[in-house]
Amino acid sequence: MWLTDFAQNLINGTLLGGLYALIAIGYTMVYGILRLINFAHGDILMWGVYFALYAVVAFGMPWWLGFLVGIALAGFLGFGIEKIAYRPLRNAPRISSLITAIGMSFFLESLAVVVFGGIPKSFNIYPKFFNHTLIFGHLRIQTLTFFILGITFLLLLGVLWLLYRTKTGTAMRAIATDIPTTSLMGANVDRIISLTFIIGSMLAATSGIMWAMRYPQVQPYMGFVPGMKAFVAAVIGGIGSVPGALVGGFLLGMTEILVVGFFPNLAGYRDVFAYVILIVLLMFRPTGIFTVYSEQKV
Amino acid sequence: MKRISFKTNFILTVIFVIGSGFMLLWASNSLGDYWARIITLMAIYGIMATSYTLVNGVTGIFSLGHAGFIAVGAYTAALLTLPIQQKAMSFFITPLIWPLNSIQMGFLPATIIAGCVAAFAAFLVGYPSLRVTGDYFAIATLAFAEIIRIVIQNSYSVTNGSLGLKGIPPYTTIWWAWGWLLVTLIVLGSFKFSSYGRALRAMSEDTVAARAMGIDVFKHQLMSFVVSGFFAGIGGALYAHWLTTIDPRPTSLGIMLTFFVLIMIVVGGLGSLSGAVLGAVFFAFSAQWLRIVESPMNFFGLTIPGIPGMSMLIFAVVFILIMLFWRRGIMGRDELSWQYIYNHFSKRVGDQD
Numbered sequence: 001m002w003l004t005d006f007a008q009n010l011i012n013g014t015l016l017g018g019l020y021a022l023i024a025i026g027y028t029m030v031y032g033i034l035r036l037i038n039f040a041h042g043d044i045l046m047w048g049v050y051f052a053l054y055a056v057v058a059f060g061m062p063w064w065l066g067f068l069v070g071i072a073l074a075g076f077l078g079f080g081i082e083k084i085a086y087r088p089l090r091n092a093p094r095i096s097s098l099i100t101a102i103g104m105s106f107f108l109e110s111l112a113v114v115v116f117g118g119i120p121k122s123f124n125i126y127p128k129f130f131n132h133t134l135i136f137g138h139l140r141i142q143t144l145t146f147f148i149l150g151i152t153f154l155l156l157l158g159v160l161w162l163l164y165r166t167k168t169g170t171a172m173r174a175i176a177t178d179i180p181t182t183s184l185m186g187a188n189v190d191r192i193i194s195l196t197f198i199i200g201s202m203l204a205a206t207s208g209i210m211w212a213m214r215y216p217q218v219q220p221y222m223g224f225v226p227g228m229k230a231f232v233a234a235v236i237g238g239i240g241s242v243p244g245a246l247v248g249g250f251l252l253g254m255t256e257i258l259v260v261g262f263f264p265n266l267a268g269y270r271d272v273f274a275y276v277i278l279i280v281l282l283m284f285r286p287t288g289i290f291t292v293y294s295e296q297k298v
Numbered sequence: 299m300k301r302i303s304f305k306t307n308f309i310l311t312v313i314f315v316i317g318s319g320f321m322l323l324w325a326s327n328s329l330g331d332y333w334a335r336i337i338t339l340m341a342i343y344g345i346m347a348t349s350y351t352l353v354n355g356v357t358g359i360f361s362l363g364h365a366g367f368i369a370v371g372a373y374t375a376a377l378l379t380l381p382i383q384q385k386a387m388s389f390f391i392t393p394l395i396w397p398l399n400s401i402q403m404g405f406l407p408a409t410i411i412a413g414c415v416a417a418f419a420a421f422l423v424g425y426p427s428l429r430v431t432g433d434y435f436a437i438a439t440l441a442f443a444e445i446i447r448i449v450i451q452n453s454y455s456v457t458n459g460s461l462g463l464k465g466i467p468p469y470t471t472i473w474w475a476w477g478w479l480l481v482t483l484i485v486l487g488s489f490k491f492s493s494y495g496r497a498l499r500a501m502s503e504d505t506v507a508a509r510a511m512g513i514d515v516f517k518h519q520l521m522s523f524v525v526s527g528f529f530a531g532i533g534g535a536l537y538a539h540w541l542t543t544i545d546p547r548p549t550s551l552g553i554m555l556t557f558f559v560l561i562m563i564v565v566g567g568l569g570s571l572s573g574a575v576l577g578a579v580f581f582a583f584s585a586q587w588l589r590i591v592e593s594p595m596n597f598f599g600l601t602i603p604g605i606p607g608m609s610m611l612i613f614a615v616v617f618i619l620i621m622l623f624w625r626r627g628i629m630g631r632d633e634l635s636w637q638y639i640y641n642h643f644s645k646r647v648g649d650q651d
Contacts, residue, residue, distance in 0.1 A: 095360050098433050100621040101563065102362075103401045105615035106557050113607030133383055224553070228444070230436065268452040275441035282430050282438050 004138045008253070011141055017253025018120065018250035019211055020150040024237070024245035025152075025159060026203030033176045033196050034242030035094070039101040040081060041204050042227020043108035047122065048074035048205025049212045050116055056125040063126050071205040077199025079194055079212035087198075089181075105223075112220035118218040123212040128214055148210050152246070155203060159242050162199070172196055176240070217255025219236070225271065230246070232278040247289065302637050310636050315480065326472045333474055335540070336586050341475035342536045343578035345482045346555075347562040348571045349529035352486055354560075355569030355631065356495065357522040358502025360436045361612035363423060366443030366556040367416040367527045369450060370553060371534025373457055374467045377402050377411035379539065384465045391461065392454040405469040405539065409478070412535035413528045419446070419529020425518050431505075440649075443556065450546040462545025463538075470539040478536060479575070485625050486571055487633075489525060498522055502569075559577050560619050565629030577627070581613075588612060 024046065030038045040079045052070025061069065085104050089097045130144045163169040170186040172195075183189045211226055212218055230245075233252045237244025252274060259265050282290065302310075307564050314396065326334050350364045369421050377385075377398050393399065427438040450457045457463070489495050501508040508513050524541030534551075538544050547552060558581065588609035632638055 037437065040348060085622065086617055092625070096434065096621065096625060098360065099560070100618060102557070102560065103614060103617040103621055107611070107618055110614045111613040114605055114611050118607060221548070224548070229443075269448060272445050272448050275445050278441050279426065279438050282434050283426055286430060286434060286558055 001029070005261065005280035008139055009257050011139060011145065012261075013254035013257035014250070015142065015145045015148060015214065016257055017250035018145070018152045019207065019214060019249075019250025020229050020233045020253050022148065022152045022155065022207040022210060023226050023244045024206065024249045025156060025242055026200045026207065026244060027227075027230045027236070028234040028239055028245040029159060029163075029203070030200040031234065032194060032242070034086075034174050034193065036086065036097050037101065037107055037231070038200070039098070039199070039222065039227070040104040041230070042223030042225075043105050043112075044074055044081070044223075045199045045204040045208035045211070045226060046112060046218075046223035047077055047108060048201070049208040049218050049222070050112065051125055051205070052209055053121065053125060053218055066125060067209055070209060071202050073174055073206030074197040074208075075202040078204075080255075081201075082197040086191075101195070109220050109223075116220065118220060120217045123216040123218045124266040126213055144210075144213055147269075148214075151206065151210065156242065159199075159203075168192065168195065177216075178277075186225055229274055232274045233245065234288075235278055235281055236288055240288055241288065244288055300640070302640055307636050311388055318476075318587035319425070322476055324471050330351075336582060338470055338475045338540060340579045340582040341472070342470070342533055343559070343562060343582050344575040345475075345529055345533035345536065346559045347574035347578040348479075348482055348486055348564065349526040349533065350559045351563040351569060352489070352562060353526045355500065355574075356490055356549070356571075356589040357498045358426070358569075359431070359519055359520055359523075359525070360433070361439040361526075361555075362437030362444075362556055362558055362560075363427075363437045363443035363586055364441075364526075364530055365552055366423070366535035367420055367447040367530035368382055368537065368555060369443075369446060369551040370419045370548065371412040371416040371531025371532075371600040372538035372646075373450060373463070374415045374531070375408045375535030376463050376544060377401075377456075378411060379405060379462065379467055379469065380465065381467070388461070388464055389455075389458050391459070394458075395455050398456070400521040402606055403468075405474070409535040413531040416531020416534065417524050417528035420524045420530070421520070421545060424523035424527075428519050428523065430514055440553070440556075443553070445545050446476050447548065447552050450551075457546070459544060461606060462543060463541050466542045466544070468539060468542050470536045475536055475540075478532055480530070483575070486525070490524075490571060491525075492635075494518060494521065523631055536582075552568045560612055563627075564617060564620055567629035567631065569631035570633055572625070572630035573629030576629065578633075584613075585609060637645055 023041075027038065027041050030036065046068045050070075051073040053068045054206075056063055056066035059066075064151070081104055085100050086097060089100055130142070130147060132143045134141045134143065159170075163172060170183060171192045174182040174185065174187065175189060175192055175196075179189055207226070207230075208223070211222075229252065230249070231239075232249035234240075234245050235248070236251055237246065237248030255277070256270055256273055259273055260270050271290040325337055329337075346364065346368060350361075351618070353359060353364075377394075380402070380403060382386075382400065385399055400448060404594055423442040427435055427442065430438055430598070452462050453459065454461075490498075496506065497513045501510065501513060501515055501518060506514055530625045543579075544551060546552070562577035562581045563574050564577070565580055566573030566575070590602065591608045592606055593604040
């Protein structure tokens with residue numbers, strides 16, 4: 001019986017971890033290239049979900065088209081945010097871009113309250129097939145789990161392919177080390193950074209839609225907790241490392257589910273674990289598990 | 299450039315403080331309860347903002363955990379001043395633990411204890427967090443603030459959990475709030491212009507150079523963090539007795555409050571105490587004024603429905619615009635001193651240097 005509980009918790013942890021990993025891939029990619037903690041990542045996620053919801057509910061699109069539209073529009077949103085708010089501050093002190101990113105997050109939340117209203121909406125636009133529960137003996141697995149795992153691995157491979165097998169990816173990695181030199185090498189830095197943001201935002205929207213399929217409630221502040229958790233996952237795996245984000249996401253999801261599974265009276269403190277892990281890691285191993293060595297720029 | 303002597307400076311300041319006192323007296327007697335409350339809030343925000351700018355502006359480390367210390371101060375003071383019957387009534391899920399359920403004290407000692415507890419919390423947070431720098435420090439303090447909030451939300455036997463505390467006596471008057479703001483400004487002002495403050499400014503310009511000059515960076519940063527935590531706790535205590543109801547939702551004593559205080563100090567100019575006060579006054583005033591946008595308007599017989607959340611959106615836009623085009627804020631890193639005013643006007647009038 002104990003073993004069944006354990007296995008069930010592992011399955012639940014895989015689902016949650018897959019979600020965290022999916023969000024963290026986008027987060028870590030933007031950080032790895034721009035060295036900017038994009039506070040607005042969770043809010044772009046939220047906007048992507050709203051876009052998808054409205055595309056289906058208000059414009060009568062089929063659910064898969066609505067999802068694609070939501071992801072594409074989130075890409076546009078990311079493009080706009082980078083162009084308007086982050087680009088002018090690229091050469092300013094790093095803390096200024098951080099403050100602006102916080103302002104951007106606050107702006108996106110407030111705009112969502114004004115445009116969509118503060119009342120939570122139900123995200124029930126996808127076929128019920130995904131919430132179907134498969135039963136193997138004592139174990140229950142939601143179909144969504146396989147779907148999320150599949151998407152996470154596909155996107156991970158896609159991002160890795162982009163970063164390490166294409167010319168654009170080489171330019172992105174070059175920007176991460178030295179922007180002026182990259183631009184001397186003939187790469188269009190502005191365009192590459194825009195592209196990074198578009199891809200990061202589309203990843204955020206994808207993960208947001210998956211998140212909404214698991215927790216089908218949409219509201220303007222829904223992005224904060226996934227955003228923070230994804231950041232923790234990214235730090236666990238070594239922020240900036242894409243495979244690390246995957247591992248970090250799974251570790252974080254497993255830890256949360258297992259601790260709550262075995263100590264149910266700690267359930268209220270679930271979010272605390274993630275933050276404690278974050279603080280401890282920042283203090284003793286800020287490079288995370290997958291150490292990406294980078295020389296400090298002085 | 300003529301330097302204003304210490305004596306002139308002192309006399310002008312005393313006149314200014316007494317003058318402001320009379321202004322407040324007039325305001326509290328003739329502007330009505332509503333505006334008296336707003337003016338009180340200005341001073342409370344002022345205390346939160348000046349203590350925040352000590353860390354984020356003067357010391358040059360970027361914390362996002364201010365709301366955590368405000369929450370600690372608010373809860374400590376409220377638990378100490380709540381009448382015993384009110385405590386018995388509020389804590390109906392789990393009774394309040396022993397020493398707290400039989401204590402009731404005056405406002406002043408409760409506020410000071412709240413400040414000390416918040417300062418201790420700041421020490422506990424700052425000691426580990428200050429080992430990391432830059433944006434990692436911001437994230438670590440944000441995580442600590444969230445931990446504080448979640449712990450408050452779950453400790454039913456101490457803080458009444460998510461039910462919050464109700465019926466806190468409305469002790470915070472204009473005089474308490476502005477009096478504490480004066481104390482805060484005197485303490486933080488002398489701190490900023492002491493040798494410690496100069497060391498802080500040196501560190502914020504160039505940490506490596508400051509360390510080479512023999513400044514113990516960690517010790518100075520920790521000290522400024524703890525002092526800031528103390529006044530955040532005072533601000534929280536006053537805020538609790540202004541609101542009379544507190545709860546640990548993210549929108550009341552959570553990340554949202556840190557956002558608000560951040561807006562104040564960015565408007566006022568990061569690193570300026572007087573700028574922080576100006577930013578706080580601006581924020582409290584415009585938050586009230588912007589309520590017009592959110593309530594239905596009657597415009598020549600045409601009713602425009604109010605838009606909920608619009609005022610926050612306007613603040614967010616203003617905040618981003620300031621970060622993009624006016625990063626100096628109102629005061630930059632300068633202080634609104636008599637010397638500053640004198641220089642400003644002498645530059646306008648003539649071209650003497």
